[in-house]
Amino acid sequence: MSVGLVVVSHSRKLAEGVCELAAQMAADVSIAAAGGTDDDGIGTSLEKIMAGIAATDSGEGTVLLTDLGSAVMTAESALEFLDPEQQPRVRMADAPLVEGTVAAAVAAQTGRNVAEVTAAAESAGASY
Amino acid sequence: MSVGLVVVSHSRKLAEGVCELAAQMAADVSIAAAGGTDDDGIGTSLEKIMAGIAATDSGEGTVLLTDLGSAVMTAESALEFLDPEQQPRVRMADAPLVEGTVAAAVAAQTGRNVAEVTAAAESAGASY
Amino acid sequence: MELNAAWADQWMRLSAAALSENRQRLTTLDREIGDADHGENMDRGFGAVVEKLDADGVPETPGAVFKTTAMTLMSKVGGAAGPLYGTAFLRASTAAGAAPALGPAELVAVLTAARDGIVARGKAEPGDKTMIDAWTPAVDAAVTAEAAGAAPLEILTAAANAAEAGLAGTEPLVARKGRASYLGERSAGHLDPGAASTALILQAAVSAAEEAA
Amino acid sequence: MELNAAWADQWMRLSAAALSENRQRLTTLDREIGDADHGENMDRGFGAVVEKLDADGVPETPGAVFKTTAMTLMSKVGGAAGPLYGTAFLRASTAAGAAPALGPAELVAVLTAARDGIVARGKAEPGDKTMIDAWTPAVDAAVTAEAAGAAPLEILTAAANAAEAGLAGTEPLVARKGRASYLGERSAGHLDPGAASTALILQAAVSAAEEAA
Ligand SMILES: Nc1ncnc2c1ncn2[C@@H]1O[C@H](COP(=O)(O)OP(=O)(O)O)[C@@H](O)[C@H]1O
Ligand SMILES: Nc1ncnc2c1ncn2[C@@H]1O[C@H](COP(=O)(O)OP(=O)(O)O)[C@@H](O)[C@H]1O
Ligand SMILES: [Mg+2]
Ligand SMILES: [Mg+2]
Ligand SMILES: [Mg+2]
Ligand SMILES: [Mg+2]
Numbered sequence: 207m208s209v210g211l212v213v214v215s216h217s218r219k220l221a222e223g224v225c226e227l228a229a230q231m232a233a234d235v236s237i238a239a240a241g242g243t244d245d246d247g248i249g250t251s252l253e254k255i256m257a258g259i260a261a262t263d264s265g266e267g268t269v270l271l272t273d274l275g276s277a278v279m280t281a282e283s284a285l286e287f288l289d290p291e292q293q294p295r296v297r298m299a300d301a302p303l304v305e306g307t308v309a310a311a312v313a314a315q316t317g318r319n320v321a322e323v324t325a326a327a328e329s330a331g332a333s334y
Numbered sequence: 335m336s337v338g339l340v341v342v343s344h345s346r347k348l349a350e351g352v353c354e355l356a357a358q359m360a361a362d363v364s365i366a367a368a369g370g371t372d373d374d375g376i377g378t379s380l381e382k383i384m385a386g387i388a389a390t391d392s393g394e395g396t397v398l399l400t401d402l403g404s405a406v407m408t409a410e411s412a413l414e415f416l417d418p419e420q421q422p423r424v425r426m427a428d429a430p431l432v433e434g435t436v437a438a439a440v441a442a443q444t445g446r447n448v449a450e451v452t453a454a455a456e457s458a459g460a461s462y
Numbered sequence: 463m464e465l466n467a468a469w470a471d472q473w474m475r476l477s478a479a480a481l482s483e484n485r486q487r488l489t490t491l492d493r494e495i496g497d498a499d500h501g502e503n504m505d506r507g508f509g510a511v512v513e514k515l516d517a518d519g520v521p522e523t524p525g526a527v528f529k530t531t532a533m534t535l536m537s538k539v540g541g542a543a544g545p546l547y548g549t550a551f552l553r554a555s556t557a558a559g560a561a562p563a564l565g566p567a568e569l570v571a572v573l574t575a576a577r578d579g580i581v582a583r584g585k586a587e588p589g590d591k592t593m594i595d596a597w598t599p600a601v602d603a604a605v606t607a608e609a610a611g612a613a614p615l616e617i618l619t620a621a622a623n624a625a626e627a628g629l630a631g632t633e634p635l636v637a638r639k640g641r642a643s644y645l646g647e648r649s650a651g652h653l654d655p656g657a658a659s660t661a662l663i664l665q666a667a668v669s670a671a672e673e674a675a
Numbered sequence: 676m677e678l679n680a681a682w683a684d685q686w687m688r689l690s691a692a693a694l695s696e697n698r699q700r701l702t703t704l705d706r707e708i709g710d711a712d713h714g715e716n717m718d719r720g721f722g723a724v725v726e727k728l729d730a731d732g733v734p735e736t737p738g739a740v741f742k743t744t745a746m747t748l749m750s751k752v753g754g755a756a757g758p759l760y761g762t763a764f765l766r767a768s769t770a771a772g773a774a775p776a777l778g779p780a781e782l783v784a785v786l787t788a789a790r791d792g793i794v795a796r797g798k799a800e801p802g803d804k805t806m807i808d809a810w811t812p813a814v815d816a817a818v819t820a821e822a823a824g825a826a827p828l829e830i831l832t833a834a835a836n837a838a839e840a841g842l843a844g845t846e847p848l849v850a851r852k853g854r855a856s857y858l859g860e861r862s863a864g865h866l867d868p869g870a871a872s873t874a875l876i877l878q879a880a881v882s883a884a885e886e887a888a
């Protein structure tokens with residue numbers, strides 16, 4: 207099992223599209239889309255983020271990637287609700303959403319740990 | 335009329351989601367999604383990019399935002415096919431896709447010119 | 463008059479009513495320097511809080527009301543205001559603890575905790591043109607009033623009035639946090655939507671206390 | 676033997692056949708260090724080229740064949756290979772001009788222009804583990820052969836063999852351009868898919884010339 211990813215976005219389509227793109231280079235990585243509000247409007251959903259973490263953390267940890275600042279705040283809130291046991295292995299990446307997710311997916315696919323996957327996202331440039 | 339934007343992505347959903355997000359803060363800006371191949375597979379389409387430029391350039395110019403490197407190459411190819419008259423006002427932004435598009439959309443909404451909109455995209459951080 | 467669970471319950475209901483009435487106004491403010499959804503976000507969030515309070519029945523403590531409010535806002539608001547007000551009410555709930563009612567000192571502790579929660583979540587400083595510019599003068603006024611021996615209703619009134627003044631003070635500011643920061647200098651000349659909703663919510667706390675009196 | 680329009684037409688058809696046969700192999704290479712679509716991309720692109728050549732009827736010049744190929748690949752490939760090979764054939768078309776057939780010097784000019792187009796589009800240097808690592812030795816070999824007075828078929832053969840060797844040389848390299856660069860050091864130990872398709876395309880040019888002989 208590899209590190210998982212959750213793509214947190216204000217748009218459901220955007221989150222799903224990023225997952226689709228990243229999955230191309232990381233067939234074995236569990237990547238969840240957490241995009242849009244509970245009723246799929248534009249915004250973020252605490253529930254979708256919590257569900258995404260639950261679905262992708264196989265014990266190796268999960269990295270969250272976010273679009274705008276309010277997605278960051280919702281994701282950080284979600285982290286506070288995690289079990290203390292799970293908390294240390296769930297990280298937020300401070301990275302551009304698309305570029306960071308692709309870099310993180312490749313890192314996870316090649317078996318890196320949660321700190322390395324986070325670092326891969328954070329050092330991703332705007333393009334290859 | 336304001337500067338227009340074309341969101342060039344390997345995924346149709348991703349491009350549409352970015353447009354949806356950026357449109358929220360830029361109701362009057364013409365933003366086109368050019369995502370996926372001609373038959374909506376994962377990849378980029380020269381035709382969709384050319385159509386996006388045609389749809390969004392009202393004479394004020396258009397800025398192209400891209401996801402991965404092969405989107406950059408396809409977009410640069412599209413630029414070479416433009417009329418010499420149009421070419422100078424169509425620019426590529428070297429920026430993270432989501433963050434750059436939102437920043438560019440806000441700049442276009444507030445009436446900036448094509449160089450300023452490009453610069454806004456290129457100085458966009460990963461989050462606000 | 464006591465700031466008990468019934469007061470807290472009524473505070474949330476009056477907040478919901480005020481946000482619903484001001485939905486259009488908040489959204490218009492957010493259209494100028496944001497994405498035109500703050501009224502909708504707050505109305506949806508507090509509407510859901512009222513539904514949850516209805517479903518849960520009469521709460522036992524102010525802290526329990528704040529906790530329900532926090533969880534519901536976090537889930538339902540959808541915008542930045544969700545985690546911000548959610549965190550505010552979560553910290554308020556912790557500060558209120560199991561007390562059946564809030565005296566002057568507890569009230570000040572609750573308001574302070576709420577404001578600190580927003581700062582912890584959003585990292586905004588006074589002057590950044592955010593809801594913090596309503597919360598911080600409100601907390602300062604509450605502290606001053608309490609130190610001068612004021613009763614809860616007076617403390618709340620002082621806080622709400624200061625929030626209203628803080629809201630007015632956001633107009634000339636250039637946004638340095640939140641969506642409005644994308645506009646840079648062009649964010650000046652508009653009131654901050656989140657500061658406006660904060661002023662409404664703190665005014666609702668006063669009205670609920672007056673009713674309880 | 677003449678490198679005329681019929682040769683160019685047959686070159687594209689034999690490329691299409693080779694890419695179709697090797698579709699799985701190219702995709703497997705791209706699965707190791709990319710996104711597992713290079714075989715599909717090239718097969719779709721050259722399949723569309725053949726359809727376009729069929730629809731357009733017998734072309735007049737090699738340059739016209741290259742132009743049709745360029746436009747079709749740009750539109751249909753979908754991946755990085757689309758703008759790269761598209762630009763290559765567009766520059767090749769310009770270099771070929773209106774000549775009814777390519778002599779040794781024109782052939783070298785065409786191959787050089789194609790390689791330069793790929794460099795202009797993709798900014799890769801030799802050693803970056805891209806198709807440039809097949810194209811550059813191919814062009815170098817063609818230049819050497821032409822300078823030594825070789826005929827077109829020999830020049831093409833030298834180019835194709837050098838491309839094949841260049842492909843083999845990509846195995847130990849660490850990718851610095853394209854998707855594979857995401858893998859960093861882990862890209863070493865695999866052949867580059869684009870270098871593999873280049874070797875097939877240049878071999879198809881030889882086969883078309885042999886048939887024409
Ligand atoms: N980092 C922050 N710290 C404090 N308040 C903030 C921050 N970011 C945004 N806000 C507040 O949130 C308000 C906008 O809320 P809302 O419209 O619901 O969110 P969004 O911007 O996600 O659409 C702003 O007017 C501001 O008061
Ligand atoms: N910047 C570049 N310069 C030269 N060749 C490149 C560049 N980027 C990618 N390539 C070539 O393209 C090949 C991959 O093509 P393909 O799979 O069709 O594209 P994608 O990576 O978009 O899926 C690589 O194996 C490499 O040879
Ligand atoms: Mg808003
Ligand atoms: Mg919003
Ligand atoms: Mg590929
Ligand atoms: Mg691809």
